Amino acid sequence: MATILAGFEGLVMPGDELWGYTGEAARLLKEAGAEVGDRIRITKPDGTVYEGILMPRYALAQKPIIVVKLDNGYNIGVRVERGTRIEVVEKRRAKVGAVVTVPLLEESPPAGPKPRVYILGTGGTIASKVEYETGAVKPAMSAEELLEAVPEIGFIADIDAGVLFSILSENMTPSHWERIVDEVAKLIQEGYDGIVVAHGTDTMSYTAAALSFAFHRGLPVPVALVGAQRSSDRPSSDAAFNLHAAVLTAAKAPFAEVVVVMHGETGDTYALAHRGTKVRKMHTSRRDAFQSINALPLAKIWPQEGRIELLVKEYRERGREKLVVENGFDDRVALIKYYPGMKPEIIEFLVEQGYRGIVLEGTGLGHVGEWLVDSIKKAVDAGVVVVMTSQCLFGRVNMNVYASGRKLLAAGVIPGSDMLPEVAFVKLSWVLKRARDPEEAKRLMLENLAGEINPRHTVNLYPKWPHEP
Incomplete structure (x- = not known):
């Protein structure tokens, strides 16, 4: 390379x-x-x-x-x-081989070589370029092409890049997560100071959660997932800005966590680094579509200024942990959104098909129609782990308030606290790959492993944290 x-x-x-x-x-x-x-x-x-x-x-x-x-x-x-x-x-400021430093938090960086950052392509709009001869948009994931398109990243870090695979993010599966985990682990072992994963935006939060659980025991450097809402052939493309912010995060951020780095507002002023287990795509096309749910973003990033501002006090510090990888996801897990009139046969079918886990996206504090309780209890008795989350997203489930919730608890349903439904789905998939029995799976689902459970909510977490003081 x-x-x-x-x-x-x-x-x-x-x-x-x-x-x-x-x-x-x-x-x-x-x-x-x-x-x-x-x-x-x-x-x-x-x-x-x-x-x-x-x-x-x-x-x-x-x-x-x-x-x-x-x-x-x-x-x-x-x-x-x-x-x-x-x-x-x-005239340009840098020649080949020159060390161009980027200040962090208005402090002068130490002299010496630039950080090494690897950009790993998995597909999506971010991994594209405009062919000015034809006007077409084509894949662009070599280091040379990335530096042509976004030369600013070469001032921040020494860049290597490669493509692991190139697929639309809706085609991601748990087996793809496993391949990404293995590749990221290999790159960290090779000594890179940060990893950027270029990914389609539609299922990026799922992959971010998967990486978060796989590395929850030990991650020495940041892993920043990045995407683009609008392709490079559009005047409003966010690809270059987001990639610039992600490389700055991977190279310079003081935390060692899995994050999603995307536009923080519609203009090109700052990006936000969202914890991988607390982020969701909240708009189909806006450039600031990604938002932290029930949590603050970890940091605010001004790529043009080379500046990172931490927004939280608690985070895993860069360089403190040694790499520990726990890869593996069970694909026999289903995520079901409850709707009025939902038939019990849906639960029964999943049990018959050998599914080991079900995450329910219930209403309000964590409810489903009472006619489903019997089929859910049969699933639990058959060894299926059933977890309850809320369609509301903000707030947490509390199944002790109403009788319907208490019946579900008695049937063996595990309350998912304030976990996002898709995060609970990924976590259960990860848990069932290593839990020996349903009781151990329950213990792991209730344990805060990678920041997926926030024990305390404050006013500024709903409906959206204030972008500016």
Whole structure:
């Protein structure tokens, strides 16, 4: 695996081909003395001015288009023609091999080599690039391509990257979680200072929970899952900003936890690092779709400033623990959302099919229709572990308040406290891979293993923590 350092000399092409530019575009850049990473100003014959960081082209083509990264973080292609002027406003700050440090919490970092961060691709919108020759969006998960698209990450860390697999996140299964766990563990053992997992957003919270439980006994570095709500071919793409924030988190954050790093608000100002067992995608398309539920985010990240602000006092410290891996997930677990009129046959069918665990997403404090109690009790008597969570998401189940809840407790249902339904599902899948009997499974489900249970709720946890003081 070749480590790509800050700077782009390695991308210079022979002859008239310059960083993927040819023809008129290459001639104008050479005459201006411009290099990738320089801040340039393009003035077109009609007086229109574009200013930003010169980026490399993703393909060699005769089309006279120059790619610049604007101050808002978006990349655009500017067509140049006769009469177009290009001038260098500011030369880039780093050459190949230079150590460019990023301050953390307004403190000067120690001198020395940059952290090593590995970006592991598993699919999703984040792992894509725009092909400026064709306008298509294609997979982009080599270190070279990532540094072309988001050169800022090369100033933070020495980047390596690779693809474990490339699938839509709705196609993730427990066996995929196991492969990700094994690969992350291997990379940590190889000495990386942080791992970024590029992942589709739709089921990213499931994978984050799986990693959280697999590493709950020992994790020495941060593992940051990151995705994009909008692809690289859209002006409002959040891919570059999110990746920048995730790399900063993996390289510099003081905590060693599994987190999801995504936009904290709709603009490009800050991202949030959410604990992997307390995060949920709460909107289909907004850039700030991810939210911590019944908990505060661990940190607020300003990638453009290289700054991380901790929002909680309790966290696992970077470098304190040795790596301990407990991999393995049972795929004979079901997550069922209760609805009015739900038939007992659904529970009975799962038992007949050999399922070992069921997580119910009940109403309110943790209820289902009373006609389901008998079938649930039969499932428990057959050795199936049944856990109750709430469709409300915020708050916790309390099955002692109403008679229906007390009947479910008497039938052997385990209250899931304030665990999110999908987190309880992942946890039960993990627990049943190692519990010897239902009683041990119950003990583990009631134990706070990876921050999935918050014993105390405060006002600012609902409906959403205040973004600004």
